[in-house]
Amino acid sequence: MSVWIYILVMAAVTYLIRMLPFTLIRGKVRSRFFRSLLYYIPYAVLAAMTFPSIFYSTGNTVTAVVGTAVALLLAWYRMPLIVVALAAAGAAFVTGFFV
Amino acid sequence: MNRIRSFKRGAADGFPICLGYLSVSFGIGLLAMKAGMTVVQAVILSLTNLTSAGQAAGIGIIAAGGTLLETALTQFVINLRYALMGLSLSQKLDKSFGTPQRLLVSYGITDEVFGVSSAFEGKLRPEYMYGMILVATAGWVGGTLLGALAGEALPASVTNALGIMLYGMFIAIIIPAAKKDHKVFCVILIAVGFSLLFHYAMPFITSGFAVIICALLAAVAGAVLFPVPDEEKDPETEEGVL
Structure with a gap:
């Protein structure tokens, strides 16, 4: 089967998932429970995506843990996104020479 | 002028996403080539899907010659989180968001775009989203192209370390919010x-x-x-x- 058909199916499914709720939900959500849910979802999604995946993101658990610690520390002091991201990568890279 | 300012602000906020995407999509490019796809197919895959986990799984299915039903179901399950993100974002849209703007911006709802735009203080304007999505997509597609073309040009020590960047960004989003x-x-x-x-x-x-x-x-x-x-x-x- 042509690779293009796979790509088309993947793109169509992915676009519909993104488009339907974003386009169809117009009104303000009034339910307090649902508003609370939507308030917490971004943080819950990002937290669940980050842990434990971050520990396997560099191919070595030690370098990843060091990078994670640096990211947590800099994020605590409200450094910009790119600073936190690059410092985490830099810390993981440097640690790589010692493990 | 306001529109241009929004666009520029979005592009600037999208820049870290772009950098983070470069390393991840580099890996996607490599993966696609290993699965026997052409450079053009790898690039079009990234341009039309814009999703790391979904594409990685899809490439695996293509390589294994899986069915289209399996392909569709896998994408549905892995990418269902975008429905939640879209729903959440729909609550903080500026009034200038009509149906055409929503149809366009839907394309670019990724974990990172969602993370950065949901942390944005205030309502989201279409131009802000266009700027961010354009810059982020450029990183995603460009990285795929580089990965597919250059193979393992960068030493593994560098590409491995870059793998942590996206998660570092997530941490930079959730920790200040948790502190507050x-x-x-x-x-x-x-x-x-x-x-x-x-x-x-x-x-x-x-x-x-x-x-x-x-x-x-x-x-x-x-x-x-x-x-x-x-x-x-x-x-x-x-x-x-x-």
Whole structure:
């Protein structure tokens, strides 16, 4: 089967998932429970995506843990996104020479 | 002028996403070539899908010659989180968002675009989203092209270390929010707890599906334990900052 058909199916499914709720939900959500849910979802999604995946993101658990610690520390002091991201990568890279 | 300013602000906020995407999509490019795809196919795949986990799984299915039904179901499960993100973002859109703008911006709802735009203070304008999505997509597609073309040009020590960047960005988004609001901190701890449980105790649940379950459980717990206060101001009169 042509690779293009796979790509088309993947793109169509992915676009519909993104488009339907974003386009169809117009009104303000009034339910307090649902508003609370939507308030917490971004943080819950990002937290669940980050842990434990971050520990396997560099191919070595030690370098990843060091990078994670640096990211947590800099994020605590409200450094910009790119600073936190690059410092985490830099810390993981440097640690790589010692493990 | 306001529109241009919004666009520029979006592009600037999209820049870290772009850099982070370069390293991840580099890997996607490599993966696609190993699966026997052409450079053009790899680039079009990234341009039309714009999703790391979904594409990686899809490439695996293509390489294994799986069915289209399996392809569609896998994408559905792995990418279902975008439906939640779209729903969440739909609540903070500026009034200038009509149907055409929504149809366009839908294309670019990724984890990172969602993370950065949901952390944005104020209403989201279409131009802000266009700028961010354009810059992020350039990184995603450009990285795929580089990965497909250059093979393993960069030493593994560099590409490995770059793998942590996206997660570093996530941390930079959630930690300041947790510091400001202790309820958010609790929800994050619950989400991480479930995520660790799923990963180590129930490894048969795919990661995309695990993220959906963990996030919903944690957000429901948050909504039940610490409901947000009733709206103090009329959202209709709230103007977008940008």
